């Protein structure tokens with residue numbers, strides 16, 4: 413299922429950056445869940461480019477729910493959400509039909525789809541498609557919150573800076589230079605009970621990584637201390653345990669809330685690294701796949717000098733979808749509505 417994620421609660425994505433619309437189909441939602449339009453709109457606003465730190469492409473993200481919701485509540489049948497595309501400057505991409513943008517999906521998509529892919533604006537590989545993911549997750553997240561489960565993704569660093577003022581300076585400097593920067597996002601999920609996860613292959617880390625790597629520009633993920641475990645001894649690394657009333661807890665959470673692929677009741681914590689935006693104004697060496705000649709490309713068009721701040725709500729949304737899927741697999745889809 414190439415464009416579908418989930419087992420019990422599934423989300424299918426469709427659309428291209430400069431096509432008529434993008435969208436998502438959510439299947440497996442139980443009936444009777446209130447759909448909060450204000451919340452969906454506010455999550456979409458978090459993803460939308462809004463200031464000098466992001467692409468000037470303006471999208472209103474006026475979504476339509478075509479099915480699966482009646483009188484403000486889910487009916488239990490597939491929910492189809494569409495978001496029209498606007499403000500597309502497709503002519504900016506003419507040169508890029510054959511000149512491959514280094515580090516973007518132009519070359520790999522061309523190999524995979526034999527040149528039939530819609531290349532405009534990155535087509536199906538554009539960050540634009542993530543708006544549909546955010547809208548889909550926003551239908552599910554209030555139901556999770558009612559169960560005491562909250563997902564939050566925050567910026568850990570951008571261009572090596574942890575302070576907002578400093579990273580904003582670095583983004584603007586990169587933009588002025590026709591360049592881009594990357595950074596790290598930290599996600600914390602609280603409220604997931606101990607005992608969720610299906611080893612060996614559907615571990616919590618595995619399921620989350622599988623989904624998070626679908627987010628364009630994510631190139632790495634680590635749980636808890638992650639790669640810093642390499643420098644620790646056992647006594648430094650182990651999460652020692654204690655009983656708090658009738659609950660088992662840990663004094664530390666170096667394992668990011670997952671052991672043996674199963675939740676231990678501590679917050680699930682992971683970091684995901686977002687690479688610098690591939691499309692940049694600086695001249696780069698590349699290839700023309702029509703002439704099969706070496707060439708150069710200095711991209712025109714409107715691009716994000718940094719994706720990290722916009723990707724936060726996307727990572728948060730994908731995480732919520734995976735968590736909802738794992739929980740409904742364990743407790744049944746109707747559990748989400750109880």
Ligand SMILES: Cc1cc2nc3c(=O)[nH]c(=O)nc-3n(C[C@H](O)[C@H](O)[C@H](O)COP(=O)(O)O)c2cc1C
Nearest residue numbers: 516517537538539628629630690691715716722723
């Ligand atoms: C919210 C969001 C916005 C993005 N905007 C751009 C953009 O303006 N220009 C660009 O080159 N890449 C952008 N990307 C990243 C590319 O889509 C991505 O790097 C490309 O598809 C290659 O995939 P990969 O980096 O995962 O290998 C964006 C990603 C996200 C999540």
